[in-house]
Amino acid sequence: MSKLGLDKNKIKEARSYALKIAKDTQEFIDKHTTVTVERTVCRLLGVDGVNEFGVPYPNILVDHIVNKGKLGIGVSNYIASAIKSTNISLDEISKLVEDKKLDITKYDLLDQKEVNKILAPFIEESLYKIKENKFKREDYFDKYGEKVGPNLYVIVATGNIYEDVTQAKAAAKAGADIVAVIRTTGQSLLDYVPYGPTTEGFGGTYATQENFKIMREALDEVGEELKRYIKLVNYASGLCMPEIAAMGALERLDMMLNDSLYGILFRDINMQRTFIDQYFSRVINAYSGIIINTGEDNYLTTSDAVTEAHTVLASQFINEQFALLAHMGEELMGLGHAFEIDPEVENGFLLEISQAYMAREIFPKAPLKYMPPTKHMTGNIFKGYVQNTLFNMVTTTTKQDIHLLGMLTEAVHTPFMSDRYLAIENAKYINTTMKDFGEEIEFKDGGIVKTRASHVLNDSINLLKEIANIGIFNTIERGLFAGIKRPYDGGKGLKGVSLKEDNYINPILDIMIKDLKGGE
Numbered sequence: 001m002s003k004l005g006l007d008k009n010k011i012k013e014a015r016s017y018a019l020k021i022a023k024d025t026q027e028f029i030d031k032h033t034t035v036t037v038e039r040t041v042c043r044l045l046g047v048d049g050v051n052e053f054g055v056p057y058p059n060i061l062v063d064h065i066v067n068k069g070k071l072g073i074g075v076s077n078y079i080a081s082a083i084k085s086t087n088i089s090l091d092e093i094s095k096l097v098e099d100k101k102l103d104i105t106k107y108d109l110l111d112q113k114e115v116n117k118i119l120a121p122f123i124e125e126s127l128y129k130i131k132e133n134k135f136k137r138e139d140y141f142d143k144y145g146e147k148v149g150p151n152l153y154v155i156v157a158t159g160n161i162y163e164d165v166t167q168a169k170a171a172a173k174a175g176a177d178i179v180a181v182i183r184t185t186g187q188s189l190l191d192y193v194p195y196g197p198t199t200e201g202f203g204g205t206y207a208t209q210e211n212f213k214i215m216r217e218a219l220d221e222v223g224e225e226l227k228r229y230i231k232l233v234n235y236a237s238g239l240c241m242p243e244i245a246a247m248g249a250l251e252r253l254d255m256m257l258n259d260s261l262y263g264i265l266f267r268d269i270n271m272q273r274t275f276i277d278q279y280f281s282r283v284i285n286a287y288s289g290i291i292i293n294t295g296e297d298n299y300l301t302t303s304d305a306v307t308e309a310h311t312v313l314a315s316q317f318i319n320e321q322f323a324l325l326a327h328m329g330e331e332l333m334g335l336g337h338a339f340e341i342d343p344e345v346e347n348g349f350l351l352e353i354s355q356a357y358m359a360r361e362i363f364p365k366a367p368l369k370y371m372p373p374t375k376h377m378t379g380n381i382f383k384g385y386v387q388n389t390l391f392n393m394v395t396t397t398t399k400q401d402i403h404l405l406g407m408l409t410e411a412v413h414t415p416f417m418s419d420r421y422l423a424i425e426n427a428k429y430i431n432t433t434m435k436d437f438g439e440e441i442e443f444k445d446g447g448i449v450k451t452r453a454s455h456v457l458n459d460s461i462n463l464l465k466e467i468a469n470i471g472i473f474n475t476i477e478r479g480l481f482a483g484i485k486r487p488y489d490g491g492k493g494l495k496g497v498s499l500k501e502d503n504y505i506n507p508i509l510d511i512m513i514k515d516l517k518g519g520e
Contacts, residue, residue, distance in 0.1 A: 002361055003357055003361070003441075003442060003443055004354070004357055004358060004361055004443065004449070004450050004453040004454075005445070005450055005454075006358065006361060006362070006453060006454065006457060007454075007457075010457055010458070010461060011362055011457070013461055014313075014314075014317050014457070014460060014461050014464055015317060015320075015321070017317075017461070017464035017465050017467070017468040018314075018317035018318045018320065018321045018464055018468075019321045020468045021318055021321070021464070021467050021468050021471070021472055022318060022321035022322045022324075022325055023321075023325070024468075024471055024472070025275055025322075025471070025472050025473075026279070026322075026325050028272070028275070028276075029275055029276050029279045031499060031500055032272070032276050032497055032498065032499055032500060033071060033072065033074060033276065033497075033498055033500055033504065033506070034273055034276050034277055034493075034496045034497050034498065035062050035063075035066065035071065035191070035496035035498075036191075036239065036240055036241065036242055036243055036273075036277045036493075036496060037242055037276065037277060037280050037506070038062045038065070038071060038074060038075040039056075039058035039059060039061075039062050039075075039240075039243055040058075040242040040243045040245075040246050040280060040284075041074070041075050041076055041506060041508055041509075042057070042058035042061055042062065042075055042079075043058050043243060043246050043247070044122075044123065044126045044127075044246055044508050045076075045079065045090060045119060045122040045123065045126070045508075046090055046122050046125065046126065047061060047090055047091075047094055048209075049091075049094075049195065050195040050196075051098055054194070054195065055192070056192050056193060056195060057094040057095075057098070058243070059191075059192050060094060060097060060098050061075060061079070061093075061094060061097055061104075062075060064097050064103075064104065064105075065078055065104070065105060068103055068105040068106075069104075069105030070105075070498075070501060071498035072498045072499050072500045072501040072504060073109065073501050073503060073504055073505075074500075074504045074505050074506055076115055076119060076505045076506060076507055076508075077109050077110060077115055077503070077505050078104045078105055078107075078109075079093070079104065079119070080110055080114065080115040080118040080119050081104070081107040081108060081109055081110050082102070082104035082107055083118055083119075084107070084110070084114075084118055085107040085108075086102070090122070109503060112505050112507075115505050115507060116507045119507055123507060123508055123511060126250070126508075127287075127508075127511065127512075129250055130249045130250060130287065130288045133249065133250070133251075133252035133288065134288055134289040136252065137229070137252060137254065137289065138289075140223070140229040141229060144223075144227055144228045144229050145228075146229070147177050147228070149396075149399075149431060149435075150370075150395050150396060150399075150400055150401065150402075150403035150427070150431060151177040151178050151231070151367075151401060151402055151403060152175060152176050152177045152178065152403055152405055152424055152427050152428070153176070153177070153178035153179075153180060153233070153402055153403055153404045153405060154171045154176045154178070154179060154180070154405050154415075154420045154423065154424070155179075155180045155181075155182050155415070156168050156171070156179060156180070156181055156182065156205075157181075157182035157203060157204045157205065157414050158201075158205065158414075159184060159199070159200060159201030159202060159203070159204065159205055160198075160199040160200070160201070160205065161181075161197050161198060161199065161205050161211045161214050161215065162197075162199065162214075164181055164205050164215065165214065165215060165218040167417055167420075168181075168215065168218060168219060168222075168230075169218060169219075169221075169222045170417050170420075170421075171417070171420050171424070172219065172222045172223065172226060172230045173222065173226065174420065174421045174424045174425075175424045175425075175428055176230070176405075176420070176424055177228075177230065177231060178230070178231040178232075178233060178254075178255065178402065179215075179219060179230060179231070179232060179233065180232075180233035180234070180255075181204070181205050181207070181211070181215055181232070181233070181234050182203070182204035182205070183201075183204045183205070183206070183207045183234065183235045184198075184201030184202055184203060184204040184205055184206050184207075185201075185202045185203040185204060186202075187204075187206060187207060187235075187238065188235070188237055188238025188239065188263065188267050188269070189238065189239060189267060189269075189492060190238070190239065190240070191239045191240070191493065191496070192240070193207070193208065193209075193240050193243050193244060193247065194206045194207075194208050195208060195209075195210070196208060196210045197210045197211055197214060198211060203414065207234050207235055207244055207247075208247075209247040209250065209251060212232075212234065212247055212248060212251035212253060213251050215232055216232055216251050216252055216253070219231075219232055231254035231255060232252075232253050232254050232255075233253065233254065233255040233256065233257070233293070234248060234253055234256060234257075235256065235257045236248060236256035236257065236258045236281050236285065236292075237257050237258060237259060237260075237262060237263055237295075238263055238267060238269065239263075239269060239273070239274075239277075239492065239493050239496075240277075241258065241260070241263075241274065241277040241278055241280075241281040242277050242280040242281040242284060244256070244281075245258070245280075245281035245282075245284040245285055245290070246284055248285075248288070248290060249284055249285070249287070249288035249290065253290055254290060254291065255290060255291040255292070255293055255334060255402070256281075256285060256290050256291075256292060256293065257292075257293045257295065258278065258281055258282060258285060258292040258293065258294065259278075259292075259293075259294040259295035259296075259319065259336075260274040260275050260277070260278035261295065261315060261319075261476075261481060262294075262295030262298055264476060264486050264491065265298070265299075265476075265481060265482050265484045265486065266295075266298055266482075266484075267492075268486065268490075268491045268492060269491050269492050269493055270489075270490065270491035270492060270493045270494040270497070271472075271473055271476055271486060271488060271491065272473075272488070272489075272494065272497050273491075273492075273493040273494060273496055273497050274493070275472075276497065278322070279322075279325075279326055280509060282322070282323055282326035282328055283326045283327060283328075283509060283512050283513060283516070284512065285326075285328065285332065286323075286326055286327050286328035286329070286332060286512075286516055287512045287515065287516060289332070290332070291331075291332045291333075291334045291367055291402075292323065292328070292332060292333060292334055293334040293336060293369045293402065294315070294316070294319045294333075294334065294335050294336045294369070295336055296312045296315045296316055296319075296335065296336040296337050296338075297312075297336045297337055297338030297340070297369075297371035298482070299311055299312055299315065299481060299482040300312065300338050300340040300375065301340070301374065301375050302482045302483055302484065303482050303483055304342075305338075305340040305341040305342070305375075306341055306342075306345060306348075306351060308482075308483075309351075309355055309456045309459075310456050310457075310459035310460040310462075310463055311460075311463065311480070311481055311482070312337050312338075312355075313358065313359070313362075313456055313457065313460040314460040314463045314464050314467070315481065316335045316336075316337070316359065316362075316363065317460065317464060318464075318467075318472075319333070319335055320333060320335065320363065320366070327513060327516035327517060330363070330365035330366055331365055331366075331367065332367075333363070333366040333367070334366065334367050334368065334369040334401075334402055335359065335363055335366050335368055335369065336368075336369045336370075336371065337355065337356070337359050337368070337369075337370060337371070338370070338371035338372070338373075338374075339352050339356075339370070339371065339372060339373050339390075339391040339394060339406075340371075340373060340374070340375050340376070341376075342376050343376055343383075343387060347448055349390055349394075350448045350449050350452070351448070351452055352390075352391075352394050353394050353397060353398065353449060354448070354449040354450075354452040354453045354456075355452075355453075355456065356370065356394050356395070356397075356398040356400065357398045357449070357453065358453045358456065358457065359398075360398050360399055360400070366401075367401035367402055368400050368401050368402065369400075369401075369402040369404065370391075370394075370395050370400035370402065370403055370404065371404050372388055372391045372404055372405060372406025372407075372410075373387045373388065373391055373406055373410070374406075374410055374411075377406075377410035377411045378411060379409075379411045379412050381408040381409055381412070382408075384406070384407075384408045384409070384410060384411075385408040385422075385426070387406065388405070388406030388407075388408065388423065388426060389426055389430065391406055392406075392426060392427050392430040392431070393430055393434060393437075395427075395430075396430050396431050396434045396435065396437065396438070397434060397437050397438040397441075398438060399438060403427060405420070405423035405424060405426075405427055406423060407419045407420070407423055408422060408423070463480065466480070467480070473488050476488075
């Protein structure tokens, strides 16, 4: 039953505008590829490792094609033709290309049927591993059950993967359901993925496949001890979105931050590049059963949470449609929002609860990602603890699924284990003492909560209508999200975008989409 009395026709109207926005953008996406997309194909074919200078072999192969051939043909055709012509392994091909002893662009290109046949064994091996990971996750849920109610989400961010493991295990034992390994500062702007275990991150730990593997094994170990499955999160965002999504799929991550608008607005990544990359990354996430976390909460770090709430809702509608076009089920759409209204605003708590209920009612099947207060945390740990308690009350009342715990020391330092313990203790207390509070309350017609929800929905429809008329690229150029303007041909990574040739082939993407559509 709706507590807000939202007009279903208006929600339908909002979705129709969001679908037009997403489809118009998808037309652009389908005509282009990027260096990151092609490096992801390399990784899913089994190309791995780095040379003596730490340069990943997927980068070496794709850079070779950029310099010698046409990226718009796709790496798959070049690799297949090289395998057919030389009859040597992919590892040997990578090393010979690096040593400039082999030019894989000189061989005759093949038709799609032959490319698919040659690459089939490599593709099947990777996709088999990804499917096995999905089944293993489901087996854990069958064995231990899946958490009902808010999943308590904490972060580790020491810079050292082995210290992260110690802190992650401590958090799980204290009651955390989800552990996110924060990525080192600036990694989103690296146009390659570092290799191996790392111990020297700043403000976080490098996202590498080996680090994913180390943390996954550690959480499985502590999860078996605790008789519950601990979910692992990292970032499929930045200049390497689909590559990191592939690595997460291969190492059984459970959630990945995944939102191109976040990269465009807050990391100045070129909009063309990141929308193309986002699509492939979301197909991979959908295929592997990984929940995405979108970044709407970030808008409120630069914009006012009262006046700009409609931009959050509009972005949620758009992200939902982009995810659907990537063949992702609603149960994997961790749409984001946040508790960020200034504590000095009168009745701010009612406005927060209105926004959270609205997201819950409009996206009933989505595992919503609810972010704690950060913008208005001051370093006064006592007031911060109260702010986080109010946030926990809204989370429990409105049945948010992914509950990022607020730290009393926000704005002071990266949280200590004791800060996480207190955050978990607080959330567990609220979740217990207010468990069915949301079922017991109703909101009066014409009151603050219902009026606010209706107002935000109307404003989001107006914004979505404007975006549908001018397109997402013009919208970003005009700064309609978060008050930040980004140019269509500016930002980082534009040189990595290429128009597809008529004979472009990406058999891995084709197979994933076919499987997601039920083998049509």
